[in-house]
Amino acid sequence: MTDLRPGTFTPRPGPAPVGRMLRAQTSFELRLLIRNGEQLLLALVIPIAALIGLSIITLIALPEPRVATVFAGVVVLAVLSTGFTSLAISTAFDRRYAVTKRLIGAGVPRRALLAGKSAAVGCVVAGQVVVLGVIAVLLGWRPTGVTLLALPIIGLGAAVFTGLGLLLGGLLKAELVLALANLLWIVQIALGGVVAPLTSAPGWLATLGAATPAGALSSALHAVLTAGTAPSAASLLVLLAWGVAGWAATLQWFKWQ
Amino acid sequence: MTAAVQVRGLVRRYGPLTAVDGLDLTVEAGTVLALLGPNGAGKTTTVEICEGFARPDAGTVRVLGLDPWSDAATLRPRIGVMLQTAGAHLSARTGEMLRLVAACAADPHDPDWLLDVLGLTSVARTPVRRLSGGQAQRLNLAMALVGRPELLFLDEPTAGLDPQARHLVWNLLRTARADGVSVLLTTHLLDEAEMLADQVVIVDAGAVVAQGTVADLVAGDEHLTFAATGGLDLTRLGDALPDGYLLGEPRPGRYRIDGPITPAMMATVTAWCAQSGILATDLAIGRRGLEDVYLAATGRQVRS
Numbered sequence: 001m002t003d004l005r006p007g008t009f010t011p012r013p014g015p016a017p018v019g020r021m022l023r024a025q026t027s028f029e030l031r032l033l034i035r036n037g038e039q040l041l042l043a044l045v046i047p048i049a050a051l052i053g054l055s056i057i058t059l060i061a062l063p064e065p066r067v068a069t070v071f072a073g074v075v076v077l078a079v080l081s082t083g084f085t086s087l088a089i090s091t092a093f094d095r096r097y098a099v100t101k102r103l104i105g106a107g108v109p110r111r112a113l114l115a116g117k118s119a120a121v122g123c124v125v126a127g128q129v130v131v132l133g134v135i136a137v138l139l140g141w142r143p144t145g146v147t148l149l150a151l152p153i154i155g156l157g158a159a160v161f162t163g164l165g166l167l168l169g170g171l172l173k174a175e176l177v178l179a180l181a182n183l184l185w186i187v188q189i190a191l192g193g194v195v196a197p198l199t200s201a202p203g204w205l206a207t208l209g210a211a212t213p214a215g216a217l218s219s220a221l222h223a224v225l226t227a228g229t230a231p232s233a234a235s236l237l238v239l240l241a242w243g244v245a246g247w248a249a250t251l252q253w254f255k256w257q
Numbered sequence: 258m259t260a261a262v263q264v265r266g267l268v269r270r271y272g273p274l275t276a277v278d279g280l281d282l283t284v285e286a287g288t289v290l291a292l293l294g295p296n297g298a299g300k301t302t303t304v305e306i307c308e309g310f311a312r313p314d315a316g317t318v319r320v321l322g323l324d325p326w327s328d329a330a331t332l333r334p335r336i337g338v339m340l341q342t343a344g345a346h347l348s349a350r351t352g353e354m355l356r357l358v359a360a361c362a363a364d365p366h367d368p369d370w371l372l373d374v375l376g377l378t379s380v381a382r383t384p385v386r387r388l389s390g391g392q393a394q395r396l397n398l399a400m401a402l403v404g405r406p407e408l409l410f411l412d413e414p415t416a417g418l419d420p421q422a423r424h425l426v427w428n429l430l431r432t433a434r435a436d437g438v439s440v441l442l443t444t445h446l447l448d449e450a451e452m453l454a455d456q457v458v459i460v461d462a463g464a465v466v467a468q469g470t471v472a473d474l475v476a477g478d479e480h481l482t483f484a485a486t487g488g489l490d491l492t493r494l495g496d497a498l499p500d501g502y503l504l505g506e507p508r509p510g511r512y513r514i515d516g517p518i519t520p521a522m523m524a525t526v527t528a529w530c531a532q533s534g535i536l537a538t539d540l541a542i543g544r545r546g547l548e549d550v551y552l553a554a555t556g557r558q559v560r561s
Contacts, residue, residue, distance in 0.1 A: 004374070009433040011407035014363030015334035024360030032348050094346065102344025105308060106361040106404065107334035257310070 025116030083161025091169025163246030261439035278463035337406030362404030
């Protein structure tokens with residue numbers, strides 16, 4: 001056995017700098033995600049398949065060039081999957097298995113815990129945008145000057161979904177979160193104009209869809225990426241409202257056990 | 258010196274259930290206190306309140322001089338916590354998980370060294386979900402120790418460990434104690450309490466039913482027994498012994514003397530045997546063990 005000389009356990013406690021905790025936690029979450037097939041499927045495989053499939057197969061009528069229309073929707077899909085569904089489920093199971101409690105017990109401040117999870121989402125979303133962007137270009141999509149506007153909008157969308165994902169994952173039981181996060185994923189894709197832009201839906205449905213976070217993000221991104229125009233103020237306001245509400249509720253009610 | 262943990266009149270209710278009901282305990286700095294009690298006695302609740310994971314309904318709790326609920330952010334980096342559920346991410350590798358917890362401390366132990374000490378090097382790259390119960394428990398202890406805490410809260414630290422691992426953990430905790438670490442541990446193993454604890458507190462139904470050092474708790478109830486021919490006259494022996502000894506023959510030919518067992522008392526008894534021509538066989542000193550104290554304090558009924 002390794003020798004345990006006197007003084008081996010002499011106390012020298014203290015918290016690490018918050019930056020180090022955050023880096024460690026973010027890289028931990030990213031490594032787990034890369035190893036988790038299910039999450040990888042949700043984050044990359046499904047959006048890539050959708051991007052390629054919907055661009056090439058012309059079963060659904062879409063404004064031309066198809067890839068420009070599809071790309072905006074697929075980015076929404078990717079951000080929704082990572083920021084909301086995956087995050088809610090993994091957070092709920094972290095709570096179930098006392099992982100969050102373990103880290104809080106090790107001195108990680110509650111807000112640093114939320115920040116670490118958010119940073120991991122940010123890294124994944126950045127990766128998704130790069131991969132999907134490259135594939136879209138290969139499929140014939142041509143970015144313009146306006147395209148750059150999409151980056152802050154995607155950032156805002158990721159922040160909104162992260163707030164909502166943490167809220168859902170931080171409030172309810174793991175099984176319930178698993179069911180709800182997947183249900184809300186499908187509902188938002190259907191209502192939010194993720195596949196076909198909302199403009200092609202009946203009036204009342206378009207209004208309802210535009211009020212969902214995915215619908216607002218989808219409308220803003222379709223404006224920038226498909227039409228090459230500025231996003232509507234309404235879509236940005238809806239996103240902001242969901243973001244403020246989601247984060248305020250998360251900071252107030254997030255439970256770590 | 259401030260006590261490491263001071264709990265006074267602690268009450269904690271969950272709905273209609275009173276889990277902790279006016280509990281007092283003190284862990285002096287640099288000592289080990291073992292909290293014993295049946296399932297549902299309030300041990301885990303008490304420890305979780307000390308860790309700042311739950312709020313007391315009444316009473317005061319001071320941990321390293323701090324209020325664990327309102328000063329949790331200041332307190333947590335100074336303590337090492339071993340939860341009853343491991344709190345390790347099931348998909349994470351053993352070493353990865355320990356390194357994450359180490360990264361939360363200013364001056365942590367080398368995680369690889371600690372894995373080695375706890376015999377976990379061979380499973381350092383194994384996902385937590387594939388660890389055996391004993392391995393997961395050792396990882397759990399490693400996570401509590403890695404930040405060089407001054408106070409350890411260990412909820413059943415050796416549950417599910419084989420005897421070798423248990424001795425390893427005991428050795429480790431004795432070293433930590435000698436290095437000035439204070440420890441509050443819960444356990445169902447009475448020998449663990451006897452081996453490690455400076456103070457033992459036995460709780461039942463949320464309140465303390467017995468406490469003291471192991472020596473204090475098992476003191477009293479000493480007796481000497483021997484076998485000889487039945488029906489001996491014990492009067493002369495009784496006269497020869499100081500006051501306070503109780504002599505009797507509970508079964509024919511079986512004798513029992515209750516009272517403090519001292520060398521002088523032994524000499525008196527054997528001298529009486531020699532003078533009376535009695536050959537005492539099966540001569541034995543009996544005293545109650547911690548288990549007797551525990552069962553006397555908490556009853557023999559099995560808890561749900």
